[in-house]
Amino acid sequence: MTDDTPLDGRTALVTGASAGIGAATARALARDGADVVLAARSEERLSELAADVSATYGVEAEAVPTDVTDEDAVAAMVEATVDEFGGLDVLVNNAGLARGGDVAEMSTDAYRTMMDVNCDGMFFATREALPHLVENEGNLVFVGSFAGQYPRPGNPVYAATKWWTRGFAHSVEAAYGDEGLAVTVVNPTEVRSEFGSEVGDPFEERFEPGEASEPAEIADAIAFAARQKPPSTVSELDLYRRDKFAHF
Numbered sequence: 001m002t003d004d005t006p007l008d009g010r011t012a013l014v015t016g017a018s019a020g021i022g023a024a025t026a027r028a029l030a031r032d033g034a035d036v037v038l039a040a041r042s043e044e045r046l047s048e049l050a051a052d053v054s055a056t057y058g059v060e061a062e063a064v065p066t067d068v069t070d071e072d073a074v075a076a077m078v079e080a081t082v083d084e085f086g087g088l089d090v091l092v093n094n095a096g097l098a099r100g101g102d103v104a105e106m107s108t109d110a111y112r113t114m115m116d117v118n119c120d121g122m123f124f125a126t127r128e129a130l131p132h133l134v135e136n137e138g139n140l141v142f143v144g145s146f147a148g149q150y151p152r153p154g155n156p157v158y159a160a161t162k163w164w165t166r167g168f169a170h171s172v173e174a175a176y177g178d179e180g181l182a183v184t185v186v187n188p189t190e191v192r193s194e195f196g197s198e199v200g201d202p203f204e205e206r207f208e209p210g211e212a213s214e215p216a217e218i219a220d221a222i223a224f225a226a227r228q229k230p231p232s233t234v235s236e237l238d239l240y241r242r243d244k245f246a247h248f
């Protein structure tokens with residue numbers, strides 16, 4: 001390990017790694033020296049990213065195509081990670097999405113999709129990873145949202161999934177902190193990723209550069225959380241646009 005690679009020897013698993021914040025997080029963790037396991041549904045994108053990350057940062061990078069709503073697939077994802085790398089030190093629960101919007105007009109399918117990916121997916125991954133993370137006094141990072149801290153009239157169900165995330169994360173923190181687990185919730189406002197494409201233009205097109213956060217900024221915060229060593233943690237990080245409250 002050098003000062004430049006503080007995560008050398010650590011293994012990090014990132015869900016939703018095929019795009020946006022997750023892909024940027026895989027790069028940030030690899031830059032810091034971690035071997036990375038990339039999970040999402042898009043097999044080809046994951047394989048390309050794994051090859052690029054490995055070549056760029058000189059770490060091991062594995063693509064493990066996984067739908068986080070499938071509990072058996074999530075169990076296999078964690079098992080494959082532990083088999084390949086001998087353990088798991090960091091889980092980034094990032095996979096998430098929004099479906100639109102207005103409660104009175106929301107289909108049950110849209111409701112269930114958000115609950116399945118944003119809540120069930122984080123539960124399944126956390127449940128499978130916990131014994132390994134505790135064993136290594138590791139770091140569990142959740143991608144929450146500003147929408148999980150303040151009411152969001154435009155999409156109450158999406159917001160509720162992110163309130164769930166924060167409630168779950170901090171309760172897991174309370175349950176496992178004395179066993180050495182570090183838990184962090186990272187709350188972005190708008191990020192220029194593919195997010196939002198199901199309810200309009202993706203945010204990377206809806207916002208010009210400089211109008212919203214970039215995925216790499218959120219990834220840096222996640223990597224900061226993942227670098228926390230016992231006995232310290234960073235419980236919550238709010239990464240807001242400076243003008244967010246002006247346009248609340």
Ligand SMILES: NC(=O)c1ccc[n+]([C@@H]2O[C@H](COP(=O)([O-])OP(=O)(O)OC[C@H]3O[C@@H](n4cnc5c(N)ncnc54)[C@H](OP(=O)(O)O)[C@@H]3O)[C@@H](O)[C@H]2O)c1
Nearest residue numbers: 016018019020021040041042067068096190191193194195
């Ligand atoms: N962008 C924002 O403004 C913003 C703000 C606050 C919080 N967030 C949160 O940040 C996280 C990442 O979003 P993003 O902005 O990076 O969006 P994104 O660019 O749309 O990326 C979403 C990622 O989630 C994956 N995913 C979706 N459904 C999945 C499933 N069933 N199983 C496995 N992976 C799945 C996608 O991959 P596949 O399609 O390949 O499966 C993709 O890699 C989400 O939790 C989101 O709620 C975003």
